[in-house]
């Protein structure tokens with residue numbers, strides 16, 4: 001997966017040249033046309049639609065000058081940073097095996113390219129803007145990169161930002177400017193601005209509102225787990241061999257040998273669980289499993305947030321909204337805390353999101369993924385849905401009709417009195433509420449505490 005990334009496949013004579021050999025102004029001279037071409041496209045579309053062009057002054061001066069928003073519009077602003085080895089890796093421990101030309105398997109770990117980082121940086125900031133019920137208007141990009149970074153990385157990054165904007169459907173969003181500077185590690189900070197006539201906050205959810213999700217969840221986390229597990233390489237090589245019709249024992253022999261060669265030291269044997277699993281697979285099963293793996297890794301590298309759904313949610317009177325970056329339970333818990341309600345998730349709806357990930361959960365269990373909730377693929381796939389972050393779907397609550405972009409996931413109920421709501425509001429609900437004081441509940445059990453935590457571990 002993610003084999004030849006954008007910058008690696010493009011014919012660019014400066015591709016391998018380190019930034020330190022080029023200097024800031026030459027880097028910017030090469031980088032800016034990619035940004036300007038995108039801005040020009042957005043401006044042309046605005047002219048054609050009879051809208052005001054978003055940038056009065058684009059990149060090149062001390063500041064950008066943004067066109068005034070329409071009367072009554074509020075400006076929303078957010079910023080987010082991606083750091084090497086915390087949010088992406090230049091070289092991951094695992095990845096998906098590729099087929100070589102002679103039918104052999106290439107067991108090289110995945111790399112995050114500049115293009116991948118650009119896609120992710122754009123999406124995570126656009127999602128925050130959309131989660132306020134706003135339309136993204138502009139991005140500002142700060143790049144801190146070691147001088148050894150090849151120019152191809154930054155060229156790919158610019159294309160990744162532009163493709164990220166387009167893939168998410170943020171059609172009115174321009175790139176207003178940024179900064180580039182030397183650093184010991186790679187880090188990328190994007191600031192995003194957007195406009196709305198009503199900001200949808202986390203604090204507006206009320207008892208009786210329907211909880212619903214637009215876009216994906218769980219996939220990016222499943223992809224992360226594959227990328228972090230070195231055994232994903234021989235495991236996916238086996239799947240490819242079986243999918244291609246190779247006899248299972250022959251495939252096991254060939255992949256075990258290739259994997260042994262690849263490992264300089266340490267244990268190189270294929271896990272028993274993996275051997276057992278692949279012996280049960282038909283070529284069709286293996287083909288399906290590898291397709292699910294590819295989609296998951298693609299979701300980690302290139303998450304796509306349904307940006308227009310943020311505006312739709314606002315128009316459908318969404319009472320609260322946020323993007324899922326840290327996992328359903330953790331992020332729903334933020335709405336619960338801000339709104340003073342309890343979020344009750346519907347098990348069947350959660351399982352419907354988990355179902356397509358079952359083949360990947362089976363594979364991950366076979367290569368040693370720990371699953372505290374039990375050993376079944378179903379419980380691991382459900383865990384991806386509950387704790388998986390970084391797909392940047394939009395989680396909203398609706399007092400009335402749920403727009404078709406959103407899938408219902410549960411209901412807000414009155415909170416326990418000790419968490420802030422009055423006894424009158426809480427009322428009869430208390431008798432049905434098996435877990436008082438919990439923010440997020442499923443099947444009458446508190447799910448609080450699950451999710452991604454910087455400076456901590458993902459539960």
Ligand SMILES: Nc1ncnc2c1ncn2[C@@H]1O[C@H](COP(=O)(O)OP(=O)(O)OP(=O)(O)O)[C@@H](O)[C@H]1O
Pocket residue numbers: 080128323325326
């Ligand atoms: N260094 C900081 N200075 C000021 N405010 C901060 C700082 N770090 C975080 N915050 C604020 O804390 C809140 C939570 O930040 P966080 O980055 O978790 O946002 P989020 O939307 O929950 O996550 P994500 O950005 O992944 O969607 C935000 O309102 C943010 O503005």
Ligand SMILES: Cc1ncc(C[n+]2csc(CCOP(=O)(O)O)c2C)c(N)n1
Pocket residue numbers: 080081085086087088089124224325326389390452
């Ligand atoms: C190398 C590597 N390790 C771990 C992760 C997982 N991860 C990083 S940040 C985050 C939550 C959102 O963060 P923020 O709130 O800062 O947007 C998650 C789930 C990754 N992507 N890459």
Ligand SMILES: [Mg+2]
Pocket residue numbers: 127128131322323325
């Ligand atoms: Mg957010």
